Amino acid sequence: MGVSTSRNEHCRPLQSPITICTKKVKYDSCLKPLYIYYDPKSTRRLVNLGHCFNVEYDDTSDRSVLGEGPLIGYYRLRQFHFHWGSSDKDGSEHVIDGQEYPAELHIVHWNAQKYPSFNEAMKHPDGLAVIGVLLKIGEPNPAIQNIIDNLDQVKTKDKECPFTQFNLSSLLPNDRNYWTYQGSLTTSPYLECVTWIILQEAIPISSDQLHHFRGLLCSSENEDPSFILENHRALQPLAARVIRSSCK
């Protein structure tokens, strides 16, 4: 039985997010380039969940998929969302060499080749694959502006609106090198069902665009207004995990 520093770590050694120390990652020449195909026509809706907003996709067929990389088979795109902080100083969930980024994009996929449903896939270590993209303060991001222009329609918790024809690939950096490790959902129920794929190049977002994220409400229409000022989880112990890199 492994020695643990805390009861939690012993019981739940595969939690996310974690800090990535680039000097300790292990280059794995068996890791393949990522295969990513996102069909804009599979975009369906924008929804305010109260702790974040999701852009959701039609995942009833393999119209938008992630494959290769560290994965076995292809995973179906389900949704993407962001995590952010109360200021531009923090907000990402993963931290790179001690550097926190102001926000992080999570693109969520599930193993529809092996499991009959998303909810079933969440019960297995190879059930989900999430691409994490770090965001850095820079020029306004036109693709993110397209989303922000629709946030007024989902201002309060549980509001949703149609959102179609979004070019998700435009949110991916040119460099597709990545770090990968086995982890968990970073929100409840924190299930240890995620192959994390963290891209090594950050994408830009402007400070003003981030400010709009913080303008979303976690309260519903008939409650006193309360803003989603931040929604990033604290760092979790790496425990006995090794983070692999797709490049030296």
Ligand SMILES: COc1ccc(CNS(=O)(=O)c2ccc(S(N)(=O)=O)s2)cc1
């Ligand atoms: C039915 O009850 C349910 C249904 C769905 C969920 C999780 N939802 S989810 O998979 O989309 C994600 C949550 C957090 C994610 S993160 N930040 O790790 O990428 S992904 C929970 C309970």
Ligand SMILES: [Zn+2]
């Ligand atoms: Zn997330």
